[in-house]
Amino acid sequence: MSKPSPNSRYVLLRYLSGALLFRVVFCCCVLVSLLEILALLEQTTPILQRHLGISGIVNYAAMRLPFLLSGALPLSVLIGALLMLTQMTLASEMAILRAAGLSTLGLYKYLVPATLLIGMAGIVLDDQITPRSEQALAAWWNRTDPAPEDGHSFWFHEGKNLTYVDHVADGGNVLGTVNVYIRNNQNMLVRTLHAPRAHYTGADGWTLYDVDGLDIDLKDQKVDRLPRLPAMPWNTTLFPRDFIRLSTGNAPLSTSTIIGMLRGQVPSDSSPGFLKAGLMERFLRPASLLVLLLIAMPVIYIPPRTGTRSWLPVWCLGAGLLFIVVQGLLRAMGNAGLLPPPVATVPALIIFTLGALTVLLRNETR
Template sequence: MGSSSGTIVHARTRTPRHVLLRYLSFTLFVRVMICCAVLVGLMEVLALLEQTTPILQRHLGIQGLMLYVGLRLPFLLSNTLPFAVLIGTLVMLTQMTLSSETAILRAAGLSTLGFYLRLAPITLVLGFMGVVLDDQIAPRSELALAVWWNRTNPTPENGRAFWFRDANQIVHVSYAADGGERLGPVDIYTRDREGRLTGTLHAGSAEHTPAGPWILHDVSRLSVRNLMVQALPPQDTITWPISLPPTELIRLAADRPPISSRLMFARLLGHMPSNDTPAYLKAGLLERLLHPVSLLVLLLIAMPVLYIPPRTGSRSWLPVWCLGSGLLFIVTQGLFRAMGNAGLLPPLMAVLPGLIIFTLGTLSVLLRNETL
């Protein structure tokens, strides 16, 4: 009887905690998803205002518009998730505070730390969802969108030129067409281990064959040895020994598209051609790894709304200050990341300072409110 009564008492004391955890988690998740839907909807409308005319000019019709919206959705979701977590948390905690739910829970013994610890698990779940979006879903959807957009382009020769590195070669491609199956004029610069130029190759075009290899057409070459330049005989066609599929060339042609962690590691190790600097890749890996932590910081920034005075009610400016602080945190992280991309800061300094500064600042505000 003693052990069974102890089990009953333990179950009674444990159940309310689980009920409160489920309630807060479900409420926050719903608020964040609603905010995500609103923000993504607004961004999709703005994107369609810009892209509707080109899509209709290519005679892609309503199906093309729907395809564009669907392929763009994962990227927009991953970008709006931090804003949705911030706004959703502020809305939920403000509603709970104004409806006296917070006061009731505090009277029952729940502290600010207790609120945070019960909201942290669902925030981590949202953070890992964001990592999956950034690392697996968004890169594939953006690549599919870029391939479709390139394949339906009636004037690919007006497309964007791009550079990339492949082992000891630097390659310049004037444009890509037919979903990456055909390339415009290609220039290849070969270097030795010390980085000195050893040869150049110019091809009028390049074509990907169904069998796999690339074929360069109308080839002219120069050889550089001991500061002496020698023109080699021109050739109609030669094989280009590069293992890149057409879709990867479309990815290289895009302006900083989202890429997976696997591809980042491959580019860092030199196993895949790259048009990104090592600093950009390292900072991107760290940012992706710490994405759940950044959402926890946004959750912490929203916690001061629990201290809205009862008499102030909806006239309080505290939610506005918390929203501004959260937006400032996101902007600051972006500025640090931009400096890291430019090589002005090491990768760790491009990711960690914002997290530390805003965590300490918010903790000081919470401790001050606790002592008042």
């Protein structure tokens, strides 16, 4: 048998990559459309109650799209790979490729570039697009909120100081009930400041109003009340967008923001373990998609006589869903501090890779 020419290999690579990308994009569009419909069913009433109209519904759907797209990507790769490989097997294309000398490993290699391309697109989506869209959505939602005082309260640490904010209003430009706890280099509390509200202006920065507080000397066990001030500047490095981010809880973060939090350069309300696990999971996304592709590979062994009656695609789909669920559970345990970040992200990749390889080798030796 003659060795395949480089040109024929490139043709096969383009064909398989195009087939996989088309089906992944199609599945992603279907899944994201369903998720958008479900999200709008929940949020349409609040949007209309705020008198935002049809434009508000469109804005919400557009700003929510990157987040939904990021979440649907792994399942889209799994279903897209299953559809492509099953269709090629039932159409006898796999039998022809095998007769031409293409092994299972060779087929997997041809599908790796397209999968890595999708994985890299997922990294860019998670790192740059989703954090910005979610930030814009949170600011817009807060700005149009008729009752911001019922919003989410939160704590954060900035350097050695701790700060409590009761709620955020006007897209982050107004804060309600700000308590600042100032600590010295020995992490001892030395002063507290309390202000019922704070306003931000671009030129003057943050201003606290009706400020009172305490001077605390723990060594001498002495506490002095500070005179009430109608207004005072607040020296903080945070901008309105930072308070919007903190008020939304576990908002998507860019890599630069996560690194800044880990180094103490950016105020944070998350634990280091949570941030490290999120960073590792983001850059391991291409590896996760490669594992999902490997899990889908056994469908090429569907017996010709079985056809669409085979349960093999169902078992592969179940294994892929189990992989996604296990990854989520381990990540949740890592977020809670029960597992270190490497244990919360890597073991699922190794276990399911070994399991999929075992199934493929078993079918090869039949």
